[in-house]
Amino acid sequence: MIELYGADYSVYVRSARLALLEKGVAHELRPIDAFASGGPPASYLELQPFGKIPALTHDDFTLYETAAILRYVDEAFDGPPLQPSAPRARARMTQFLSILDNYAYKTLVWDIYVERVSKTREGAPADEVKIASALGPARTIIGALEAIAADGPFLLGDQLTLTDCHAAPMLALFEKADEGALLLRSAPRLSAWLQTFRDRNSFKQSAPAGH
Ligand SMILES: N[C@@H](CCC(=O)N[C@@H](CS)C(=O)NCC(=O)O)C(=O)O
Structure with missing residues (x-):
């Protein structure tokens, strides 16, 4: 089960979604508004302590920082390679x-x-x-x-x-x-x-x- 936490307005969330979509990985977008007054819910800070979006969970594995998420999506799943080898x-x-x-x-x-x-x-x-x-x-x-x-x-x-x-x-x-x-x-x-x-x-x- 792959869940991406974030909002569709976010460029970083969209980067991660593009990688998931291009890789052909089924996932759910779980809405988190990083700019909500008072900040994102406290439960989200357990996934991403800096309060930024996105964060990704894959079963019991949690990951944040988009560059890490992008590489993980490419390396952990089948699908077209999204990183060059040279x-x-x-x-x-x-x-x-x-x-x-x-x-x-x-x-x-x-x-x-x-x-x-x-x-x-x-x-x-x-x-x-x-x-x-x-x-x-x-x-x-x-x-x-x-x-x-x-x-x-x-x-x-x-x-x-x-x-x-x-x-x-x-x-x-x-x-x-x-x-x-x-x-x-x-x-x-x-x-x-x-x-x-x-x-x-x-x-x-x-x-x-x-x-
Ligand atoms: N270093 C983070 C940056 C993510 C980021 O800045 N996301 C923005 C939305 S596009 C955000 O959550 N901003 C909320 C804030 O700055 O309070 C990453 O690579 O994931």
């Missing part, structure tokens, strides 16, 4: 995941997408200073990802990997902001990949409700 390609995958976690998530999702799209949708003013100061770092991030992306159809070339599962949710949100769409136009490999990836069943099935 050392250089594996290193690229690790590099992509690290850039996405350490640089891209905050800048592309929080400083630009949340300010420009989520806040506006909720009727709150965007923090223009925050957006303006995120544009330089965003340019660096998109330039760095474009520089290591393969020609396609996937980010590492012919094989769909965890790299695609982790990058797609973040970049798809970033593209919803005008600033993101504009920046992505300067990255032809990333843009072409994103347009193709968004047609995959896994991407459609993992889309947040109402979006």
